[in-house]
Amino acid sequence: MKRRSFLQVAAAQLAAAPLGLGALSACTPPPPLEWRDLALRAATHFPIDDLESARIVGARFLDGVGRDEEQLEAELAPTLARLEAGAPIEDPETWRAAIRADFEAGETRDTGGWVFAATECHLAALVALFDVGPADLEA
Amino acid sequence: MIEDARTYEDGRVLECDVCVIGSGAAGVTVARRLMAEGQRVVLLAGGGPERDSTMQALYAASMSGVGDFRPENTRRRQHGGSTMHWAGFCLPLSPEDFEPRDWIPYSGWPIRYADLVPYYRRAQLDVELADFVYGTPELAALRGQEPLDVAGGAIESVSYHFSPPSRFATLYEEELAASGSPTLLWAHLTELVLEPGLDSVERASCAVLGGPTFQVEADRFVLACGGIDNARLLLASNRQMEPGIGNGHDLVGRFFMEHPHFYRGAVWIAPSDLDTSFYRLRRVSLPLPDGGDRSVQVQGALALSAAIREAEGLPGFAATFGARDFDGVDVDPLDPERALSVLAHHEEVGLHALDCRVEQTPDPDSRVTLRGDTDALGIPQADLHWKIRDEDLATLARGLELIGTELGARQLGRLWRSVDADGRFDWELENGSHHMGTTRMAARPEDGVVDADCRVFGVDNLYVAGSSVFTTGGHANPTLTIVALAQRLADHLLGRPYEPAEEP
Numbered sequence: 126m127k128r129r130s131f132l133q134v135a136a137a138q139l140a141a142a143p144l145g146l147g148a149l150s151a152c153t154p155p156p157p158l159e160w161r162d163l164a165l166r167a168a169t170h171f172p173i174d175d176l177e178s179a180r181i182v183g184a185r186f187l188d189g190v191g192r193d194e195e196q197l198e199a200e201l202a203p204t205l206a207r208l209e210a211g212a213p214i215e216d217p218e219t220w221r222a223a224i225r226a227d228f229e230a231g232e233t234r235d236t237g238g239w240v241f242a243a244t245e246c247h248l249a250a251l252v253a254l255f256d257v258g259p260a261d262l263e264a
Numbered sequence: 265m266i267e268d269a270r271t272y273e274d275g276r277v278l279e280c281d282v283c284v285i286g287s288g289a290a291g292v293t294v295a296r297r298l299m300a301e302g303q304r305v306v307l308l309a310g311g312g313p314e315r316d317s318t319m320q321a322l323y324a325a326s327m328s329g330v331g332d333f334r335p336e337n338t339r340r341r342q343h344g345g346s347t348m349h350w351a352g353f354c355l356p357l358s359p360e361d362f363e364p365r366d367w368i369p370y371s372g373w374p375i376r377y378a379d380l381v382p383y384y385r386r387a388q389l390d391v392e393l394a395d396f397v398y399g400t401p402e403l404a405a406l407r408g409q410e411p412l413d414v415a416g417g418a419i420e421s422v423s424y425h426f427s428p429p430s431r432f433a434t435l436y437e438e439e440l441a442a443s444g445s446p447t448l449l450w451a452h453l454t455e456l457v458l459e460p461g462l463d464s465v466e467r468a469s470c471a472v473l474g475g476p477t478f479q480v481e482a483d484r485f486v487l488a489c490g491g492i493d494n495a496r497l498l499l500a501s502n503r504q505m506e507p508g509i510g511n512g513h514d515l516v517g518r519f520f521m522e523h524p525h526f527y528r529g530a531v532w533i534a535p536s537d538l539d540t541s542f543y544r545l546r547r548v549s550l551p552l553p554d555g556g557d558r559s560v561q562v563q564g565a566l567a568l569s570a571a572i573r574e575a576e577g578l579p580g581f582a583a584t585f586g587a588r589d590f591d592g593v594d595v596d597p598l599d600p601e602r603a604l605s606v607l608a609h610h611e612e613v614g615l616h617a618l619d620c621r622v623e624q625t626p627d628p629d630s631r632v633t634l635r636g637d638t639d640a641l642g643i644p645q646a647d648l649h650w651k652i653r654d655e656d657l658a659t660l661a662r663g664l665e666l667i668g669t670e671l672g673a674r675q676l677g678r679l680w681r682s683v684d685a686d687g688r689f690d691w692e693l694e695n696g697s698h699h700m701g702t703t704r705m706a707a708r709p710e711d712g713v714v715d716a717d718c719r720v721f722g723v724d725n726l727y728v729a730g731s732s733v734f735t736t737g738g739h740a741n742p743t744l745t746i747v748a749l750a751q752r753l754a755d756h757l758l759g760r761p762y763e764p765a766e767e768p
Contacts, residue, residue, distance in 0.1 A: 238689075
């Protein structure tokens with residue numbers, strides 16, 4: 126399986142959809158700054174390494190979560206905790222296992238029609254929240 | 265023999281053992297069996313050998329409720345009936361479809377799947393297929409192609425067999441012509457006339473459009489005119505019995521069911537190295553009962569498992585690869601109207617459009633009644649009010665979600681469904697031209713129109729054949745079950761014990 130395929134395909138479609146989102150919409154709350162490091166970690170260790178696709182999918186996901194900051198934090202909490210945990214996140218299999226576990230538990234999120242695991246939406250959301258790009262990772 | 269009723273003298277009376285009204289899949293199947301056993305049969309074909317717009321107009325009906333299809337365009341008023349335009353999809357109902365399901369109102373047939381299996385075997389041959397082989401492991405072995413490994417999950421693999429498709433008027437033309445019993449073309453039932461006691465049919469009053477009228481007197485009558493007109497003709501035969509024949513409990517015409525279809529906007533994005541050939545149409549050599557084999561087209565599909573349907577209280581649901589092939593599609597990827605086609609530009613994944621269909625659960629308010637207008641024969645036209653429970657429509661969205669979840673859990677890809685601007689599942693209802701349930705089979709007259717022998721409650725020599733007797737419709741296309749039930753009815757009419765049940 127090509128690593129980039131699913132998210133890239135999803136992003137291409139979301140970008141072309143009538144509500145195409147290349148950036149965050151106004152209803153997304155400003156993220157806590159301490160999440161930025163976690164977002165960079167997410168971008169670094171994201172199991173799918175196409176950041177542009179991640180931004181598009183993440184933006185659509187965040188648009189669905191809505192305006193409430195507490196609600197956003199609660200939604201992202203499991204993935205934030207994993208990112209804060211340290212070393213295991215560098216193993217891509219950790220994320221693949223987490224995504225698989227989400228599906229098995231029915232922890233899915235409908236993102237622009239895509240049936241995604243909650244974890245992959247969370248990772249993409251962090252990338253989108255801080256608009257992480259290749260330059261951020263090089264820095 | 266095949267005769268042209270237009271040449272009859274007005275007022276003629278025909279006598280026979282069994283009068284079969286309608287020459288589609290059900291009527292021809294019953295008539296062939298009876299003719300082969302030496303019964304004197306009159307088979308009435310409500311049209312000629314070709315599609316004819318004047319005949320089609322006799323099927324005109326008004327439509328309300330969900331959907332906006334024209335009933336006269338979803339069936340054929342000609343010899344061979346709707347077999348003259350069907351696509352050939354064959355799949356038996358599942359064992360669970362016959363059982364009472366406490367989450368589906370009015371479910372539970374008075375016969376079981378096992379009772380019908382011997383007749384499914386016969387039906388397979390009637391529609392030019394081979395042995396009754398629908399088990400996924402058996403078909404996988406015969407195909408040499410593996411289904412998805414989804415054992416124990418929310419979805420399972422099933423398979424359709426494809427009839428060539430059999431056109432019953434032409435396929436069985438020689439057989440019907442060689443019989444000593446007449447198949448009458450252009451012959452329409454106008455009324456079933458009851459004996460004075462009102463508990464049996466005395467004769468079928470018939471007419472040619474713009475031509476002679478005639479009567480058929482028979483010991484027994486089989487009404488086989490399709491899921492709308494079986495009800496319509498019983499309701500319209502109301503001169504002696506005000507609510508219509510068999511309608512003492514106001515059930516004739518109720519419980520109309522279709523198979524809601526969803527053809528656009530669901531795509532499975534699969535890993536490029538995943539073998540999905542089991543779900544594509546392939547020719548397979550399948551065994552015949554008496555030896556030898558026959559090449560049959562078979563296609564796998566994804567369906568909700570019995571376990572998940574029971575756990576979540578869902579009706580049946582199945583998805584097949586659609587006819588659209590995304591490979592090589594060249595469109596502007598920035599055109600939002602063609603968003604789906606954007607997917608075609610990513611060659612590293614397999615893209616499979618999914619066509620979905622869902623079981624419609626029985627609802628007494630979904631029904632056929634009579635309207636004031638009459639057709640050219642003077643018979644009141646049908647008014648079809650098609651009503652679908654919200655739960656059935658929700659099953660389309662949930663079914664796809666469950667497939668998407670299962671694909672993710674098994675690392676088999678991702679699924680996308682069309683959504684509207686608010687992120688809600690966005691789909692357009694389409695019908696399957698499958699009309700079911702309007703003379704439903706039940707154990708008691710309070711619950712249905714025909715009994716387990718397909719005999720109309722309260723009328724001892726009148727039987728109904730076709731999908732109008734379906735108690736529930738599953739998600740499977742109905743023709744194979746129509747033919748199987750007709751085979752079973754033929755055994756009953758011949759006075760033979762039913763074939764022993766075959767447990768799955």
